[in-house]
Amino acid sequence: MSASGSLMTGGRVLSAYLSDMRLELTKMARTPAFAIPTILFPALFYLLFGIAMGGGRGDAQFAIQALARWSMFGTMAPGLFGFGVSLAFERENGQMILRQALPMPAGSYLIARMINAMAFVAISTLLMLAIAVFIGHLPVSVGQALRLLLVNVTGVLPFCAIGLFVGSVISGQAAPAIINIIYLPMAFLSGVLFPIPVKFLQLIQPLWPSYHLGQLTLGAVGGTWMGELSHHIAALVGITVLFFILAMRKLGNRGISLLGRSGPTGTAMPLRRAVGLVMLAASIGLVLLGIMGGNAPHTANVAATSKGDSVDGSAAPPVAEASTAPLGVAAPVSPVIAEFDGGSAAAAYGIGFTATDDKMRGGNSSVSQRLVDGGADHTRAALEVTGDVGTAIQYPFVGTSFLPNGKPQADFLNQGYMDYSSRHTLRFDARGDGKNYMVVIMGPRVDAMPGMYGFVAGPEWHEVRVPLQDMGGVDLHRVKVISIGSMSPGEFRFQIDGVRIE
């Protein structure tokens, strides 16, 4: 028992970290009241809402997107409860103080808890993937599965940080109830699990980390997401850092330091404080960036090209691979598609523009269009489209459509294609009620992700330029339909004029 015995080798330190991790996992595995609801409930919800209800329509893409959505739900609980409730209890029952007194290596508690939460998320996501593949018989690719797993396992961190903060503030008795009050509303108000028909709630969706993670999980399976992925990542990183710092401060005030202890009078103190403040400011900046970005118009999002992807979950039968479909006919030399000045909504060629709703896909949206006086650039007239987007289906979309090589007698599946591969920009003038609208360009595969581009129709005419080459999955050799319309539930009104492709 000599003084030299206090030298701790690297191997010993590592074994201390591992021992903490192992016991945290053991604890959770032996606490079925935590483990079962945390893992099973999200999986059951997915089975019910994703497989049973989506699968009944023979709708693979709906079910794969539902997998992404509910896997986000499964990621929230291990972070929020695993950190929040446990920490609140351990603070109260003296365990936290004992840990402080023991020579536990720096950050070991946090790391053990984090690994624990990640392990639970991995199990939760894998269980849902298994349900998707073996019960839903869904064509989930290995890439989709790995991306989803990665997004969720790292996506638990913001919820860990929030749990850590809540657990540092509230009592153990109150913790389960309060975490539930945060958990469930945050999950459902995100709009990721079910669409929210209330405009105000839609507007504040980017406040919820669940919303941002949901867009990332949708991105991981090649589904339809909102906003920019980089903004969602910024928001989640910001939330993680922000709540982590707040929790460390709160715990510090209570005499608890989970990052290894130091004296309050050390010379490094002002530096530490400064670094803390900078990180705090940076994290708030990231959160704001993410929230603003999350509220931006829906911009193009790229489709994964695995078989079975489609934005709208339409029940159409699969068609031939794009590469084997016949090439579209060459586009007319003139860039003009429609000016709306000739007393009709007809384009220079093809069919359209015609008002299209989503009733064929089971939706309940309505739409109508008419010519109105006073087009952009003082032309005579413009096309006005009004309607009301319903919430009966997952992805409602209504607006006005143009089939460049449309054949009046053919049904939608058998319409022809136009080859726009030599063009780079679709542009038109737009004005309207200030809401978000979407340009949708579809190719031969109705079960593939269309190209999408979001814009805002403000009160004044302005030009919308859609960069065709950046729209991902769109096969410009075979364009079947170009639609302009709305996906956001509620009434809308917009006008377009001077549609060109060049």
Place this chain on the structure above:
Amino acid sequence: MSQTPLARLNAAHKRYGQVTALDGLSLEVNRGEMLALLGPNGAGKSTAISLLLGLQTPDRGSAELFGEAPHSIEARRRMGVMMQEVNLSPVLKPREMIGQVASYYPTPYGAAEVVKRLSLEKIAERPYGKLSGGQKRQVQFAMAIAGRPELLFLDEPTVGLDVNAREALWQVLRDLIHEGVSIVLTTHYLEEAEALADRVAVVTHGRLVAGGSVDEIRAYVTRKNILCRTSLTREDITAWPEVQELREDAGMQHITTRDAEAVLRRLLAADANVKDIEVKRAGLAEAFAEITAANSAAADASGNGMETAK
């Protein structure tokens, strides 16, 4: 081996708002000794331990562990601790918990070694939540020694233990001292301090009011107890001016006095048939009561309004 104290408080002050918990307390713990920290609830014992463990820092004065700041992890890797009122995870097994704590130390005992030494084989694989209060304390003690510490902090280690378990734990403590381990012990059981401690420090109102060996502390007290069987009445005895207290227990009179010789002379003179006379020096309990009472009176009289810590 150097003679610097393993743990030291030097004129440590600590306030919680308006409450003074420590008022210039100085303590030293030397190698191979057991120091018993005595004092009424709220006297500042827990605060003193907290400062030595680095859980808190003194407002003024200093705390040292192995000559370093107590929050240094190197210093804490040389000590073990058993706290009061800690609820550990109910689903873990003692063997796992002992192993976990041991993993934090450079040269710990193996969990099996600790289990064997403390005869915990029967409960080592039972979930902690299913153990009795006394068994839980034994497990916490096992965790305290698992790291093969040079210095042990034990806060009320034998609360809730039955007589056999307490005796067994005392024996382990004696063995540890014999092996050169130092121990800081707080206890409500004065006989525990009396049986084990080399030195006693009595703390009230955040100050050291008496310190020294058990014998030295007892010497603070001049009172003695005289036990006897006598036909004299209660009134006869209490009429003697030297008698402070009198109580009867199973036919034996227990007379407390500051002047045993005078009382004995009166007793022998008044009752020729007095039997079973025994004169005892006061125990630590009486000493403790007297010291703390005297200090409370002094504190109250001086009107400084010092309050005790939570």
